[in-house]
Amino acid sequence: MENRIKELRKQKNITQENLADALSVTRQTIISLEGGRYNASLQLAYKLAKFFGVKIEDVFIFEEE
Amino acid sequence: MDYNKKIKQRIIISAVYAILGIAITISANIFGDKVNGGYLYSLGCAFTISGAALLVKFIRIKRSPELMRKFEVSARDERNIMIADKARVYAFGAYSIGAATAIIICSIFYMQREALIVALNLCALVLLYVLFSIILHKKY
Numbered sequence: 001m002e003n004r005i006k007e008l009r010k011q012k013n014i015t016q017e018n019l020a021d022a023l024s025v026t027r028q029t030i031i032s033l034e035g036g037r038y039n040a041s042l043q044l045a046y047k048l049a050k051f052f053g054v055k056i057e058d059v060f061i062f063e064e065e
Numbered sequence: 066m067d068y069n070k071k072i073k074q075r076i077i078i079s080a081v082y083a084i085l086g087i088a089i090t091i092s093a094n095i096f097g098d099k100v101n102g103g104y105l106y107s108l109g110c111a112f113t114i115s116g117a118a119l120l121v122k123f124i125r126i127k128r129s130p131e132l133m134r135k136f137e138v139s140a141r142d143e144r145n146i147m148i149a150d151k152a153r154v155y156a157f158g159a160y161s162i163g164a165a166t167a168i169i170i171c172s173i174f175y176m177q178r179e180a181l182i183v184a185l186n187l188c189a190l191v192l193l194y195v196l197f198s199i200i201l202h203k204k205y
Contacts, residue, residue, distance in 0.1 A: 020138075029144040041143050 002061040006034040079119035086112025
C-alpha cells in the first residue's frame with residue numbers, strides 16, 4: 001500500500017526521528033513505512049493520521065488487488 | 066505493560082542463567098569422567114557467558130532512563146514484533162526441513178537411534194504447533 005507519510009512529514013518540517021518519537025516507534029519503522037516496505041497496523045495508521053491532522057485515507061492510498 | 070517490572074524480571078532470569086551456567090560448569094569439572102563432560106562443560110560456559118552478558122545489558126538499561134525509553138519503544142514497536150514473529154515462523158520451517166532431511170540421512174546410513182530421536186523431536190514440535198493453533202483459534 002502506498003502512503004504519503006514522507007510528503008506529510010516534509011510539509012510539517014520534522015525529521016524521521018521526531019516522527020518516530022511522537023508515535024513511540026523506532027526510526028527504522030518510519031523508514032520502512034516511507035519506503036513502502038512495511039504496512040502500518042490500524043492503530044499506527046490512526047496515530048499517523050491524528051499526528052498529521054488528516055484522515056487515514058489522506059495518508060494511505062488504498063489499491064484494490 | 067510495566068517495562069520497569071519487565072526489566073527486573075529479565076535481570077533475574079539472566080542472573081539465574083549465569084548461576085545455572087556456573088553450576089553446570091562446576092558439575093562438568095567434578096563429574097566429567099562419569100558423564101559426557103565435554104558437552105556439559107560447553108553448555109555450562111555458553112549459559113554463563115550469555116547469562117552474564119544479558120545481565121550487564123539489562124542492568125545498564127535499568128540504570129539509564131534514555132536506554133530504558135529506547136528499550137520500551139523497541140519492545141512495543143509493531144515492526145519489531147512482526148519481524149520477531151516472522152523470524153520464528155521461518156525458523157520453524159527451516160528446522161522442520163532440516164530435521165526431516167536428518168531423518169532421511171540417518172535412515173539411509175542405518176542410524177536408527179538418531180533417526181528416532183530427531184523424528185520424536187519433530188513430532189513434538191508439530192504437536193505443539195497444532196495445540197497452540199487450537200488454543201489461539203479459540204482465543205481470537
